[in-house]
Amino acid sequence: MATKYDKTIASEIINQFGAKPEMLVQVLHAFVQRYSFISEEAIRQIANELNLSNAEVHGVVSFYHDFRTIAPGQHVVKICQAESCQAMGSRQLTAHAERTLGISLHGTTVDGQVTLEPVYCLGNCACSPAVMIDETVYGRVSPDKLDALIEDCGGSR
Numbered sequence: 239m240a241t242k243y244d245k246t247i248a249s250e251i252i253n254q255f256g257a258k259p260e261m262l263v264q265v266l267h268a269f270v271q272r273y274s275f276i277s278e279e280a281i282r283q284i285a286n287e288l289n290l291s292n293a294e295v296h297g298v299v300s301f302y303h304d305f306r307t308i309a310p311g312q313h314v315v316k317i318c319q320a321e322s323c324q325a326m327g328s329r330q331l332t333a334h335a336e337r338t339l340g341i342s343l344h345g346t347t348v349d350g351q352v353t354l355e356p357v358y359c360l361g362n363c364a365c366s367p368a369v370m371i372d373e374t375v376y377g378r379v380s381p382d383k384l385d386a387l388i389e390d391c392g393g394s395r
């Protein structure tokens with residue numbers, strides 16, 4: 239669930255990294271951790287306080303998969319798309335999730351419950367295909383297991 243944006247706290251986060259332009263990626267990670275996405279307001283404030291242009295911050299935000307720019311759903315389901323998981327069926331698992339949730343990767347269900355995202359290795363390659371739901375990583379996830387996990391977390395199907 240997204241935390242309400244607060245300019246003072248945002249400023250504190252930026253200052254934790256010395257308000258240095260070279261710390262932009264770390265600042266963005268900290269913002270995602272706190273707010274779960276990088277809003278336009280955040281981009282303007284970060285650019286202003288790091289002495290960067292809005293376009294420079296936008297460029298970095300759009301380069302990295304982790305920096306989403308819209309609020310995610312209540313639960314974030316990440317399916318690993320890296321090599322080991324692909325070899326063990328993560329593409330088919332992704333297609334199954336897209337079909338059952340009625341959304342594409344990076345999308346959120348209409349009820350706002352589930353956001354589906356790709357991820358590139360969860361460090362769980364021995365148990366491919368791997369999935370992360372919110373903060374928990376699961377291994378050897380079959381389509382049925384994925385359905386059950388999403389249902390358990392309260393997500394819609």
Ligand code: FES
Nearest residue numbers: 318320323360362
């Ligand atoms: S490749 Fe999927 S967890 Fe490493």
